[in-house]
Amino acid sequence: MAKPLIAVRSTLFPRYSLLLPSAGARRSRIAVRSTPCKGLPGAALSGIRAAVPDPQQLEKYLVCNSPDKEWVKRKLLLLLSRDAVIPPFSAPALKLGRATRDENISMEEVARIVEMDPGLAADCIKVASSAGFAARRIASIQQALMLMGMKQIARIAYAMGVMKKFEHLKSKVDWDAFWLHSVLVARLTEKVAGAYRPSTGSEYLAGLLHDCGKLLLEHYFPEDFDAIVIRATERACGHVAVETEFLGITHAQIGAALCDCLQAHIEVIRAVWYHHDPFNTDLGTQPDNSKFLAACVSVADALANYSRTNIFGARIMDENLPFDQLPEWQFLGQYQASYGLELDLDAEVAAAQKDVQAFLS
Numbered sequence: 001m002a003k004p005l006i007a008v009r010s011t012l013f014p015r016y017s018l019l020l021p022s023a024g025a026r027r028s029r030i031a032v033r034s035t036p037c038k039g040l041p042g043a044a045l046s047g048i049r050a051a052v053p054d055p056q057q058l059e060k061y062l063v064c065n066s067p068d069k070e071w072v073k074r075k076l077l078l079l080l081s082r083d084a085v086i087p088p089f090s091a092p093a094l095k096l097g098r099a100t101r102d103e104n105i106s107m108e109e110v111a112r113i114v115e116m117d118p119g120l121a122a123d124c125i126k127v128a129s130s131a132g133f134a135a136r137r138i139a140s141i142q143q144a145l146m147l148m149g150m151k152q153i154a155r156i157a158y159a160m161g162v163m164k165k166f167e168h169l170k171s172k173v174d175w176d177a178f179w180l181h182s183v184l185v186a187r188l189t190e191k192v193a194g195a196y197r198p199s200t201g202s203e204y205l206a207g208l209l210h211d212c213g214k215l216l217l218e219h220y221f222p223e224d225f226d227a228i229v230i231r232a233t234e235r236a237c238g239h240v241a242v243e244t245e246f247l248g249i250t251h252a253q254i255g256a257a258l259c260d261c262l263q264a265h266i267e268v269i270r271a272v273w274y275h276h277d278p279f280n281t282d283l284g285t286q287p288d289n290s291k292f293l294a295a296c297v298s299v300a301d302a303l304a305n306y307s308r309t310n311i312f313g314a315r316i317m318d319e320n321l322p323f324d325q326l327p328e329w330q331f332l333g334q335y336q337a338s339y340g341l342e343l344d345l346d347a348e349v350a351a352a353q354k355d356v357q358a359f360l361s
């Protein structure tokens with residue numbers, strides 16, 4: 001049987017079109033399966049808890065190794081635990097997540113769930129109408145479902161839901177560029193993970209939320225954030241190193257705490273937490289779903305940065321470094337690529353642009 005191939009193409013790095021054999025062919029098979037969970041947009045959201053997060057629960061994400069930066073941690077804990085800066089997802093969104101994982105669910109049942117939340121239904125119809133699925137405006141959620149399918153409806157629901165949750169945090173950051181990066185990483189995470197395992201629904205959400213910590217930083221620490229962006233741009237080193245130096249805490253840590261507030265599934269929280277460091281042994285030494293998803297987000301993030309789709313100061317990729325030499329990509333080699341991947345990066349960027357236009361219009 002032919003080995004599954006992994007091919008990534010882009011006019012942005014024409015010197016090499018990547019055609020990699022699946023690493024799993026060389027290794028013993030490692031089954032990557034999602035832990036079944038309750039709640040969740042396909043393993044993405046856990047059950048409903050109290051609305052106000054427990055500071056002790058959040059403290060584990062915000063470990064700060066600089067005693068002089070302890071104030072940053074204290075301020076974040078206060079903000080996040082005070083009165084839910086980011087409230088959890090709505091009950092219909094949680095239900096929709098469960099529903100779209102159920103292979104036996106009917107379109108009518110999904111439509112009923114979406115219609116439980118008039119805002120959600122209106123968003124789905126609006127995006128379906130503007131995304132070019134229909135020649136004329138879509139009038140009902142059933143019509144949108146027929147045209148787009150449940151998976152696309154779920155993506156729209158997550159994207160609109162997530163963007164609205166964070167909308168009040170926006171200030172000077174290039175909002176469109178931030179969400180374009182996030183939506184692109186969401187799409188790419190889904191594609192990269194899809195080379196290895198069937199979707200659990202966590203992939204899109206993990207990619208969408210991976211940098212959400214930057215929004216909180218920018219909103220509540222605006223001067224520090226500006227200084228971080230300037231220094232990261234000057235040094236061309238990415239945000240993380242400068243965040244650690246200036247604040248003692250990174251956007252990945254803050255993002256994980258925010259995802260906890262949203263009641264995201266632990267797999268999503270850990271992927272966001274470790275998306276710049278999927279090799280971290282805190283995640284355990286054995287391959288598991290959290291490490292796998294963190295590595296997929298990390299690879300997707302690198303691909304997005306190759307296409308220069310990000311806000312200022314983000315990691316600048318060396319276009320002379322073949323993509324298959326990236327440590328995060330090589331890290332994925334420990335998993336069995338059962339399905340292969342053919343990825344046209346330019347087409348993904350164009351699709352993400354279209355999605356963002358529809359979401360933000």
Ligand SMILES: [Fe+2]
Pocket residue numbers: 210211251252275276
């Ligand atoms: Fe990041």
Ligand SMILES: [Fe+2]
Pocket residue numbers: 181185210211301
């Ligand atoms: Fe990113």
